[in-house]
Amino acid sequence: MAELQGLQLKMNELKKHDAAVLAIVVDPTAKNAEVVEHLGLSYPILSDPELQTIDAYDLRHDDGERSIARSATFVIDKEGVVRWRDLTDNFRMRPHPETVVAAVADLSP
Amino acid sequence: MKQRRNWAPVVGLLAGVGAVFAYFAMVTRPDAALHRFLDVPVVHLAVLGAGLVLSCIGIARSAPTWRSRGIAAALAVLNVAVAGAFAFFLFSASYAMPAAARAPAVGSVAPDFALPDERGNQVRLAALRGKPVVLLFYRGFW
Numbered sequence: 001m002a003e004l005q006g007l008q009l010k011m012n013e014l015k016k017h018d019a020a021v022l023a024i025v026v027d028p029t030a031k032n033a034e035v036v037e038h039l040g041l042s043y044p045i046l047s048d049p050e051l052q053t054i055d056a057y058d059l060r061h062d063d064g065e066r067s068i069a070r071s072a073t074f075v076i077d078k079e080g081v082v083r084w085r086d087l088t089d090n091f092r093m094r095p096h097p098e099t100v101v102a103a104v105a106d107l108s109p
Numbered sequence: 110m111k112q113r114r115n116w117a118p119v120v121g122l123l124a125g126v127g128a129v130f131a132y133f134a135m136v137t138r139p140d141a142a143l144h145r146f147l148d149v150p151v152v153h154l155a156v157l158g159a160g161l162v163l164s165c166i167g168i169a170r171s172a173p174t175w176r177s178r179g180i181a182a183a184l185a186v187l188n189v190a191v192a193g194a195f196a197f198f199l200f201s202a203s204y205a206m207p208a209a210a211r212a213p214a215v216g217s218v219a220p221d222f223a224l225p226d227e228r229g230n231q232v233r234l235a236a237l238r239g240k241p242v243v244l245l246f247y248r249g250f251w
Contacts, residue, residue: 044227082214088206
């Protein structure tokens with residue numbers, strides 16, 4: 001979840017590119033409200049407890065008794081096309097926020 | 110001559126357990142700056158390594174009795190087990206992930222969705238056409 005704060009710290013740069021940020025998680029809406037408040041996020045966290053969207057993106061991770069999303073980041077262009085993604089092959093590792101910002105910057109040469 | 114206390118085996122084990130405990134205490138925090146340094150936690154691994162060296166020193170320094178040698182060796186074995194389990198988690202178990210073979214590829218249209226935000230308002234991806242979107246899936250706070 002450190003990736004949430006990581007992107008928040010880059011919001012000024014992302015805003016320069018007019019980019020929107022959406023986070024998706026299996027957690028319920030009430031939990032997400034706490035997290036947005038606690039971390040001071042200026043972008044929304046969307047709740048997908050039934051894993052409908054997570055399955056549409058093939059990111060289901062059956063982890064013990066619970067199903068969650070594996071960590072993944074997508075950069076989508078103005079036309080709705082995926083232009084960059086990071087699916088990470090290790091659940092401890094996430095793309096660094098500046099890598100994500102660079103991928104967004106690459107959309108508008 | 111008074112036998113000096115042999116602390117090395119105990120300190121060695123405490124260093125090992127402490128390093129692992131510190132790693133998990135840090136990795137569960139949401140601070141972005143902290144995580145950059147946890148991808149390969151060199152400081153934790155260095156402390157763990159120093160603890161293993163102390164375990165060896167502890168065996169070497171133990172009094173030549175079954176009891177003294179045995180305690181030092183048992184603590185060293187425990188320390189090796191802790192270090193081994195931690196290394197296995199860092200460099201092997203954390204790669205156990207599903208394939209995600211059908212995840213949207215670069216160049217394909219991102220599947221649309223409508224999901225509630227933290228205030229219960231539906232957010233639709235297609236409504237953001239005209240803007241770049243960063244879409245972040247994460248494991249959650251369960």
